[in-house]
Amino acid sequence: MSAPALPAPPAHVAYTVTVADTQERRLHVSLRAEGLTEGTQTLTFQLPAWTPGWYVLRGNERNLSHFAVQGPNQSPLTVQQLDARTWQVAVKGSKAVTFSYDVKASDTGFGFFEPYLDQKHGFVPGPATLAYVVEGKETPCSVRYTVPEGWEVASANTPVPGQPHQFTAPNYDTLIDQPAELGTFTRYQQTIEGVPVSVVMVGGEPARYRRWADGVFKIAQAGIKLLGGPPFERYSFFFHFANEGGFSGGLEHLNCTVLRIDPSNLDRPDGDNFAIVAHEFIHAWNVKRIRPAALGPFDYTRPVRVKDLWFAEGVTDYFAPRVVVEAGLATQRFWLGYQAEQLTQLMCNPARHQVTLEETSLKVWESENESEGYGGLSYYNKGLVVGLLLDTELRRRTENRVGLEDVLKALLAQCQKTGRGYSDGEIERTAARLAGADLSAFFNRALRSTEELPIKETLEAGGIFVDESVTETATLGLTWEAAAAGQIRLKSVVPQGPAAQAGLRAGDLLLGLDDLQGGLLAQRVPGDSLTLRYQRGGEQYTVNVVLGKEESRSYRLRPLPRPKPQQAALLARISGLRP
Numbered sequence: 001m002s003a004p005a006l007p008a009p010p011a012h013v014a015y016t017v018t019v020a021d022t023q024e025r026r027l028h029v030s031l032r033a034e035g036l037t038e039g040t041q042t043l044t045f046q047l048p049a050w051t052p053g054w055y056v057l058r059g060n061e062r063n064l065s066h067f068a069v070q071g072p073n074q075s076p077l078t079v080q081q082l083d084a085r086t087w088q089v090a091v092k093g094s095k096a097v098t099f100s101y102d103v104k105a106s107d108t109g110f111g112f113f114e115p116y117l118d119q120k121h122g123f124v125p126g127p128a129t130l131a132y133v134v135e136g137k138e139t140p141c142s143v144r145y146t147v148p149e150g151w152e153v154a155s156a157n158t159p160v161p162g163q164p165h166q167f168t169a170p171n172y173d174t175l176i177d178q179p180a181e182l183g184t185f186t187r188y189q190q191t192i193e194g195v196p197v198s199v200v201m202v203g204g205e206p207a208r209y210r211r212w213a214d215g216v217f218k219i220a221q222a223g224i225k226l227l228g229g230p231p232f233e234r235y236s237f238f239f240h241f242a243n244e245g246g247f248s249g250g251l252e253h254l255n256c257t258v259l260r261i262d263p264s265n266l267d268r269p270d271g272d273n274f275a276i277v278a279h280e281f282i283h284a285w286n287v288k289r290i291r292p293a294a295l296g297p298f299d300y301t302r303p304v305r306v307k308d309l310w311f312a313e314g315v316t317d318y319f320a321p322r323v324v325v326e327a328g329l330a331t332q333r334f335w336l337g338y339q340a341e342q343l344t345q346l347m348c349n350p351a352r353h354q355v356t357l358e359e360t361s362l363k364v365w366e367s368e369n370e371s372e373g374y375g376g377l378s379y380y381n382k383g384l385v386v387g388l389l390l391d392t393e394l395r396r397r398t399e400n401r402v403g404l405e406d407v408l409k410a411l412l413a414q415c416q417k418t419g420r421g422y423s424d425g426e427i428e429r430t431a432a433r434l435a436g437a438d439l440s441a442f443f444n445r446a447l448r449s450t451e452e453l454p455i456k457e458t459l460e461a462g463g464i465f466v467d468e469s470v471t472e473t474a475t476l477g478l479t480w481e482a483a484a485a486g487q488i489r490l491k492s493v494v495p496q497g498p499a500a501q502a503g504l505r506a507g508d509l510l511l512g513l514d515d516l517q518g519g520l521l522a523q524r525v526p527g528d529s530l531t532l533r534y535q536r537g538g539e540q541y542t543v544n545v546v547l548g549k550e551e552s553r554s555y556r557l558r559p560l561p562r563p564k565p566q567q568a569a570l571l572a573r574i575s576g577l578r579p
C-alpha cells in the first residue's frame with residue numbers, strides 16, 4: 001500500500017491587486033498559482049485569521065466577496081467554500097489556476113489593519129487582503145499593483161527593476177508582511193549605514209513633513225547603532241496622519257512599520273511622539289528577526305501561544321526612549337520620566353498580585369479585543385519594568401560591559417544562524433551566559449511569580465535615585481475595562497478582596513458607570529461602603545461592597561546625587577547618554 005502523494009506546491013504564485021473602484025472603495029485581487037504538477041487534484045486558498053504583531057482574531061474575511069476561479073484559457077472552475085476563510089478548487093490537471101475576489105477597502109484613517117481606498121490614496125495590508133495557497137506558503141511569489149494614472153506605489157518588498165509597481169518575495173510570510181501604500185504621498189529617502197531608508201507620509205499638513213522626517217532618520221540612525229547594524233536591505237516608515245478615531249499606534253513589519261498618528265503631533269517631533277516610532281523600528285530586530293520559535297513560520301489559522309511577549313513588547317518599549325535620547329530628540333530627563341511612568345502604572349495595578357508575566361503573555365488571546373495581556377496585567381508595562389531591571393542587573397554584575405542590547409544581539413546571531421526563532425528559556429540562558437552569572441532567581445521572581453520586583457535596590461545600584469510616594473486609597477479589588485456607554489466589565493477580581501467578598505466575579509457588567517478610579521473611588525476612603533448595580537447572565541442585581549485598602553505608589557526617578565563613577569557610567573549607558 002502506498003499513501004496518496006501530497007500535492008507538490010505550485011512553482012510560483014503571482015498576485016495582482018487592482019484599484020477597481022475608488023468611489024465604491026473596492027480592490028480586486030487575483031492570485032495565479034503557476035507550475036502545478038500533474039498529480040495536483042485540488043488547491044486550497046485561505047485568508048489569515050490574524051495579523052502578525054496583533055494577537056487578536058479580527059474577522060477580515062467579511063470584506064471579501066465575488067470569488068471566482070479560472071483554469072487555463074479562462075475556463076471557469078468550481079470553487080467550494082470550506083469555511084469563512086477557506087476555499088477549495090478542483091484543479092483537474094491544470095498547470096495554472098487563478099483565484100480572484102473583491103475586497104472592500106473602507107478602513108478609517110488611510111487604513112491600518114484593513115485595506116483603504118479613496119480618490120487619491122490606497123493602503124493594502126497583506127493579511128487582510130492577500131489569501132495564500134495552503135499547499136504553497138513557502139512558494140516564491142510576486143505582486144503587481146494596478147493603479148490609476150499618476151499613482152505611485154511604495155512597499156518594502158523587493159522591487160522589480162524597471163517595474164515601479166511590482167515586487168517579489170521569497171514566500172507568502174514575507175510578501176504579506178510588507179503592506180503597500182498607493183496613490184499620492186510624500187516620500188523622503190536617506191541612505192543609513194548603506195541601507196536605503198524611506199519615510200512615506202499621507203494626511204496632515206505636508207508643510208510640516210520635513211522636520212518630522214528628519215527626526216525619523218535620526219531614530220533610524222540611533223536604532224541601527226544601538227543594535228549593531230541593519231539586519232535588513234531596506235526599510236520604510238509609513239505615517240498615516242489621521243485623527244478620525246479608530247486605532248492609533250503602530251504595527252511592526254519585517255522591513256517597515258506603519259504608524260497612525262494624530263496630525264496635530266506633526267508640530268511636536270519630540271520624545272513623546274517619537275518613542276513609538278523608535279519602538280516600531282526596534283521591532284525590526286526584536287520580534288521580526290529575534291522571535292519566539294512559534295511566531296513564524298506563522299500558523300495563520302489559530303491563536304499561537306508564547307510565553308515571551310514580555311520580551312517582544314516590553315523590552316522593545318524599554319529601549320524606545322533610549323533610542324530617542326541617542327537620536328538627540330530628548331534628554332535624560334525624558335528617559336527617567338518614561339521609566340517612572342511605567343513603574344507607577346505597574347505599582348498601581350492590583351493585577352500584578354494575581355497574574356505572572358509569563359501568564360499574561362500565554363493567555364493574551366483570552367482577553368477580548370485586546371493585544372496587551374491577560375487579567376489586567378500588560379506585558380508591555382511589566383515587560384518594560386523587567387527590561388529596565390534586567391539591563392541594570394546585567395551591567396552591575398559585569399561592570400557595565402554587558403547590557404540587555406547584547407542579549408538581543410546574541411539572540412539575533414543565534415536566530416540567523418539556525419533560521420529558527422528562540423526556544424523556551426533561551427532568553428534566560430543567553431543573558432546568564434553573557435553575564436557569566438546565575439540569573440535564575442531574578443527570572444523566577446520577575447517572570448513566574450507575583451512577588452514585588454526589586455525596584456529600589458536594583459535601580460540605585462544603577463545610579464538612579466528612586467523617589468517613591470505611597471498613598472492609601474480605597475479599592476474594590478478588581479480590574480476592569482469599559483464595555484458599552486455606562487457599562488464596565490470586570491476583568492478580574494482579587495481573591496478575598498472587597499469585590500470578591502461581595503460576590504462579584506470576572507465578566508460581571510457594572511451598570512451606570514463609565515469609570516471607577518476617577519469619580520467613584522477618588523472621593524471615598526477604605527471602609528466606606530458602596531452600592532453597585534450589575535448584570536450577570538441577563539439578570540440584574542444590586543450589591544453592597546465595603547471598600548478595602550490599597551497602597552498606590554507613584555515614582556519619580558532622578559540621577560543619584562553623589563554617584564560612584566560606575567553608577568554614573570551605568571546610568572549614562574542605559575539612558576542613552578554615551579560617555
Ligand SMILES: [Zn+2]
Binds near residue numbers: 252280283312313316
Ligand atoms: Zn510593539
